[in-house]
Amino acid sequence: MKILYAGTPSVAVPPLVHLADRPDVEILAVLTRTDAPVGRKKVLTPSPVAQEAQRRGLPVLKANRIDAELTARIRDLGADVAAVVAYGALVPQAALDAVPHGWINLHFSLLPQWRGAAPVQRALMAGDTVLGASTFLLEAGLDTGPVVGTMTDEVRPEDTAGTVLERLSRTAAPLLADSLRAVVEGTARPAAQQGDVTLAPKLTAQDGRVRWADPALAVVRRVRGTTPEPGAWTQLDGRRIKLEGVTARPDVRDLAPGECELRGGAVLVGTGSGAVQLGTVQPAGKKTMDAAAWARGHNTEGRVVFE
Structure with missing residues (x-):
């Protein structure tokens, strides 16, 4: 052939x-x-x-x-x-x-x-x-x-x-x-496509921007779907931070959407429903690092709010 x-x-x-x-x-x-x-x-x-x-x-x-x-x-x-x-x-x-x-x-x-x-x-x-x-x-x-x-x-x-x-x-x-x-x-039997059509247009950088007002599960899905490209991201003080390895934390419900806090070694961020835990982050111009290490360096013992 x-x-x-x-x-x-x-x-x-x-x-x-x-x-x-x-x-x-x-x-x-x-x-x-x-x-x-x-x-x-x-x-x-x-x-x-x-x-x-x-x-x-x-x-x-x-x-x-x-x-x-x-x-x-x-x-x-x-x-x-x-x-x-x-x-x-x-x-x-x-x-x-x-x-x-x-x-x-x-x-x-x-x-x-x-x-x-x-x-x-x-x-x-x-x-x-x-x-x-x-x-x-x-x-x-x-x-x-x-x-x-x-x-x-x-x-x-x-x-x-x-x-x-x-x-x-x-x-x-x-x-x-x-x-x-x-x-x-000549043994193939091609068949017309059946069922509902859904479209998958090319992703843009804006598709990777996390919307903290969304439910936690939607945030997790967005991060998974845009990793590694174009990359999931948020902003802090006007600068981008890339996010990976985000998991849902439905047990945490006292953080407002985008509110980020380091608790017991876990970096938690509020969403529109529950919270998520960050795995790794990559601040602009820096290497990827563990989220807890970033939070300690950024002094998030107090709370910061992602944009």
Whole structure:
């Protein structure tokens, strides 16, 4: 089976590795986005997928949009099918038609739930307890194509968007490989998506801002869903503080929303219903630290109020 693989971020690396290691798969080329600035010095850096492809000696095509010239190159590859995992750009109809058996997308949700760029993040923020992955035939619409296969995954107490995506990127890789094989061999039975549609637009920095007037459970869900990116945060004295590892403390009910206090080694913050306990914090310009160590250094023996 000859394939074109399209993907960009780290979550797209495990499926690439799985396919590259299979004896029945030949990856003709890897399509990824162009090098992007990384770090404080903004050094142009190949995508994680590009780095893995280069390490394996696979031909790499870099493009942020698929134009007529790239479409012709894709057609000339002679791939049977294309695999897509978080490539990050729309695939126009001409390019879809350039591969005989189409493009199979691995999406980290149980479609039609959470169509869009941030399915796991939005699902955790909404409080979903069962997540999953779907493979579907790519078409012009946003994650609207018929589903080839699915798998489910239960949310764990310690999960964040980062841990779920890392896990699904590994466990769903065989699903992608099996779906590609079934489509090429003609044994797949793609089915139209059924059920209520929910959307998962890309997160912005503002999605990570904690709203202390929300109930404690909603605060915890927001932190989990925005960890590690774009990051959950609050403000104190006009400066941002990044938050991770936040847990609900429904037994604490005497703190006003945003009111923070160190009690017996635990840093507690009031919400609209109960309180939460902070795990780690990262003040602007500093390293991540234990919340209690930060509180002692900030002298929160008295109370402070997050904005």
